[in-house]
Amino acid sequence: MSDTALFPLTDEHKMIRDAARDFATNEIAPIAAEFDESGEFPLKTIKKMGEMGFMGIEVPEAYGGAGMDTLAYVLALEEICKVDASHGVIMSVNNSLYCHGIMNFGTEPQKQKFLTPVASGKAIGAYSLTEPMSGSDAGTMRTRAVRDGEEYVLNGRKSWVTSGPVAEYIVAFFMTDPEKKHKGITAFLVEADRPGFVRGKKEPKLGIRASATSELVFEDCRVPLENRLGEEGDGFKIAMTVLDAGRIGIASQALGIAEASYEASLAYAREREAFGQKIGEFQGISFKLADMKTRIEASRLLIYNAAMAKQQSKGTAKRYTLQSSTAKLFASETAMFCAHAAVQIHGGIGYSKEVPVERYFRDAKITEIYEGTSEIQRLVISRSELGLR
Ligand SMILES: Cc1cc2nc3c(=O)[nH]c(=O)nc-3n(C[C@H](O)[C@H](O)[C@H](O)COP(=O)(O)OP(=O)(O)OC[C@H]3O[C@@H](n4cnc5c(N)ncnc54)[C@H](O)[C@@H]3O)c2cc1C
Numbered sequence: 001m002s003d004t005a006l007f008p009l010t011d012e013h014k015m016i017r018d019a020a021r022d023f024a025t026n027e028i029a030p031i032a033a034e035f036d037e038s039g040e041f042p043l044k045t046i047k048k049m050g051e052m053g054f055m056g057i058e059v060p061e062a063y064g065g066a067g068m069d070t071l072a073y074v075l076a077l078e079e080i081c082k083v084d085a086s087h088g089v090i091m092s093v094n095n096s097l098y099c100h101g102i103m104n105f106g107t108e109p110q111k112q113k114f115l116t117p118v119a120s121g122k123a124i125g126a127y128s129l130t131e132p133m134s135g136s137d138a139g140t141m142r143t144r145a146v147r148d149g150e151e152y153v154l155n156g157r158k159s160w161v162t163s164g165p166v167a168e169y170i171v172a173f174f175m176t177d178p179e180k181k182h183k184g185i186t187a188f189l190v191e192a193d194r195p196g197f198v199r200g201k202k203e204p205k206l207g208i209r210a211s212a213t214s215e216l217v218f219e220d221c222r223v224p225l226e227n228r229l230g231e232e233g234d235g236f237k238i239a240m241t242v243l244d245a246g247r248i249g250i251a252s253q254a255l256g257i258a259e260a261s262y263e264a265s266l267a268y269a270r271e272r273e274a275f276g277q278k279i280g281e282f283q284g285i286s287f288k289l290a291d292m293k294t295r296i297e298a299s300r301l302l303i304y305n306a307a308m309a310k311q312q313s314k315g316t317a318k319r320y321t322l323q324s325s326t327a328k329l330f331a332s333e334t335a336m337f338c339a340h341a342a343v344q345i346h347g348g349i350g351y352s353k354e355v356p357v358e359r360y361f362r363d364a365k366i367t368e369i370y371e372g373t374s375e376i377q378r379l380v381i382s383r384s385e386l387g388l389r
Contacts, residue, residue, distance in 0.1 A: 020076035024083035032084040035210035050121010055094045064120030070307040074252040081256025085363040086210035092249030093162045098125030101242040105230045126167035128158040139182035145174035154218040164214035173235045185235030189227045196221030207362035246371045247328035248306045254335035254367040261342035261360045262292045288341045299331035329377035332367035339364035
């Protein structure tokens with residue numbers, strides 16, 4: 001059982017958490033292993049999640065969303081990720097990396113056109129910052145956007161785009177002034193049916209295999225001025241502000257994986273016997289369970305704290321970078337710790353595709369990498385504490 005009893009969850013929070021739990025148990029659990037194996041994108045279940053309001057939880061109803069708060073979002077996401085981290089990352093990117101940026105920086109016409117279809121789950125959104133030669137260091141990006149009258153011409157190759165093979169709309173970042181490095185980045189909203197937009201190589205992945213990840217190629221792709229998100233040069237600020245929100249989502253994904261690993265381990269430790277006793281009676285196993293449980297509950301506190309900081313920041317320019325980075329760092333390392341322990345507790349069967357802990361182990365790793373690696377989180381946290389830029 002998770003220890004949420006002390007949190008002031010409203011009836012609405014409990015309702016969305018329970019709805020997500022039921023949906024994950026009834027609709028995702030039966031297909032998770034199969035889609036992990038094939039790497040097929042789970043379009044049908046993602047569409048159903050859209051109908052249930054899970055793809056735009058914090059977006060106001062006027063723009064197609066569910067109009068709920070950040071705590072509702074993390075509660076729902078945790079339940080989905082506890083069953084399948086692939087569905088979870090598609091949901092997280094749609095909510096946090098796509099919708100959140102447009103809600104915060106979009107004009108009214110941009111919200112009508114680009115937010116409503118994605119928040120309602122009718123279309124899928126993606127966020128494209130990373131490039132083959134530029135990941136943690138976004139200021140070195142090589143893609144270019146050049147203004148030509150009332151249009152911009154986009155050129156270059158983006159990489160590692162979650163939902164890249166299926167997204168109808170993309171928030172993408174291009175360099176407009178290379179001399180200014182990160183201050184020369186500009187954000188654009190791109191429709192996938194624009195001439196000059198090509199979906200590139202699909203990535204074969206270790207984990208979250210049912211989430212589709214690909215390159216995106218821009219070859220003289222023209223977008224009108226009204227597709228620019230924010231002002232020229234605002235792109236880095238937009239990208240980082242959006243990542244503050246995104247990291248809370250990835251932390252929730254990590255928490256879901258950690259909990260699934262823990263619950264499977266607890267059940268196995270209660271039933272498996274060795275040397276005439278349940279393996280849970282060996283201190284070597286029971287202490288692992290104690291460490292898993294403690295880290296899970298600490299992660300939960302950090303995530304709820306970050307969710308509340310985000311909620312309180314709404315309508316202000318206040319950032320919650322520190323809360324979001326600490327939650328992401330700790331929860332992702334907890335997911336890896338718990339998934340690693342879960343395979344160990346299961347012994348040989350833990351290494352088999354016949355039990356899901358093998359999938360949790362592969363899925364956990366990505367939470368330490370995307371939306372800022374653990375090294376980058378440590379950089380963000382320590383700079384904030386030291387008062388450095
Ligand atoms: C499955 C998957 C999905 C993804 N989805 C998206 C997406 O939807 N959109 C998107 O834009 N990107 C996405 N990414 C990209 C992801 O965010 C980057 O891979 C990540 O930020 C790291 O960048 P990199 O791979 O270029 O590694 P690099 O930046 O090259 O880092 C390599 C290593 O060096 C370390 N390092 C770098 N700089 C420092 C430093 N200053 N101090 C200490 N160590 C450092 C890193 O921590 C890492 O260990 C995805 C990646 C994957 C694998």
